[in-house]
């Protein structure tokens with residue numbers, strides 16, 4: 001990116017909070033002023049929402065940046081905060097998890113059930129030789145044992161590293177080796193798209209090259225045949241026979257809680273390290289504040305996988321620390337039919353739904369008539385995470401899922417930030433479709449130029465340390481400094497890697513990764529704005545835009561577009577539509593209609609792969625791709641298309 005980012009899309013629609021929600025909201029307008037007046041006192045107050053075995057001596061140590069410490073000297077146990085204290089408070093009978101398997105089998109776990117399971121799993125881990133400070137890899141389907149495994153690790157102070165159940169042998173092996181994991185927790189398989197999908201063979205192959213692994217703990221989920229080695233133990237034997245008595249030890253506030261590897265690039269994955277007290281403080285506070293959680297009456301559902309940071313912070317640690325009742329679903333949204341999500345919302349009377357733009361655009365593509373067949377009137381709040389949400393997808397979500405009633409919180413954050421950073425507060429903010437609006441109370445973010453000075457369109461920087469910030473990249477402090485803290489070294493800002501703009505009301509609009517920004521005839525154009533213009537055409541469901549090398553303009557815009565079911569439109573009409581909406585400079589050189597787009601497992605479009613196709617280069621690393629066949633289909637389509 002050379003100068004600043006162009007500001008192309010103008011959005012004038014605005015949706016104030018429903019009055020009832022505003023009146024009873026957990027967090028009101030005054031929170032911003034309170035946090036501005038004394039940021040550390042504000043976070044100290046949020047830390048007191050948790051139960052500490054020993055109070056901290058100091059809130060923040062920032063004497064050795066960028067290595068932060070929060071709540072120094074404090075001691076707590078995360079599993080105790082998520083489970084024991086709720087049972088001690090007399091709400092052990094409250095449902096923690098309504099679990100729904102893909103084939104339709106169900107399990108209901110109360111807080112007491114979850115506590116007993118976690119204590120047994122903690123004892124089993126100890127018996128298997130895992131102790132405080134050891135690393136445990138978790139490679140599991142979306143079953144309750146996945147959450148139990150994480151909580152059991154947290155309980156005994158073992159650092160977990162969850163690896164997406166869809167990742168390959170190579171990805172799993174690399175992550176186990178990088179963290180020197182002593183134990184792997186997995187399952188025989190899980191259900192995906194109507195059939196058992198094996199996990200254990202991948203673990204067997206990976207573990208063959210991982211001398212650090214002493215044991216593999218296996219949950220029986222599908223009952224499919226598995227090869228068995230001397231390292232393997234069944235969950236139902238080991239955890240099943242373990243004692244249900246376990247006292248949660250006090251762990252240091254800075255004790256390493258988890259490592260989570262960021263995906264999606266050709267570089268070696270970065271093991272993002274999170275610790276205990278600061279992480280839980282912010283995960284818990286933001287879950288309560290941003291989703292306005294009323295634990296006695298809400299039924300919350302986050303559709304993420306636990307292999308993604310969203311599953312860590314907003315399925316496991318945030319909701320459970322707040323005593324929430326939630327839905328957990330094993331499978332895909334189209335199995336056995338495309339209304340599965342809406343069926344579950346109707347069945348469990350879900351009040352808060354948290355999902356990703358990729359899912360929303362897919363639902364819009366499948367058609368409005370599908371959600372219309374279900375009773376979604378229980379919903380009172382919707383959330384979005386993972387990518388910029390195109391204004392038209394936001395409007396579709398509000399109308400067809402939220403019945404034009406519910407606020408939508410577009411939450412910006414990263415694996416590295418650990419918890420939500422920029423988001424509306426549902427009882428306070430008048431939301432604009434497509435904007436994450438403003439930093440949460442206690443969070444400092446700016447849109448800055450190359451020199452770190454505030455600007456209308458440029459880089460998103462985080463200007464003050466925050467409790468749930470990453471502490472380092474596992475085993476590589478230099479890379480941590482280089483990746484996140486070198487661009488604004490002088491200012492001491494964290495560089496998020498995202499482009500953003502601030503509108504005249506101060507609202508923040510995320511514009512995608514700066515690596516994806518296109519430089520067309522000297523103009524920096526964000527992929528997000530061109531994609532949003534395309535999605536605003538009634539024929540378009542999804543769009544991915546890349547800058548491909550061009551002899552005359554430097555880079556030229558190439559768009560890959562998925563049409564809505566039944567829609568028919570010429571690519572020239574779409575090119576003209578973009579030119580009319582954003583100006584002639586943004587007119588794509590070429591538009592390719594495709595059936596699918598390459599995405600990561602958390603649904604982010606992998607523009608790097610599309611850029612290679614647009615420039616007719618080799619594909620590069622596709623190991624984190626959700627469906628590898630997509631690329632072959634797109635490049636074949638590209639060869640036969642004519643550039644109009």
Ligand code: 6R9
Nearest residue numbers: 385386387388410411412413414415498510
């Ligand atoms: C939570 C998560 C982080 C990257 C981030 C940004 C993109 C996430 C977003 C968003 C625009 C939002 N991103 N939420 N962009 N608006 N509401 O997604 O973590 O998987 O580490 O990805 O995702 O580009 O930098 P992670």
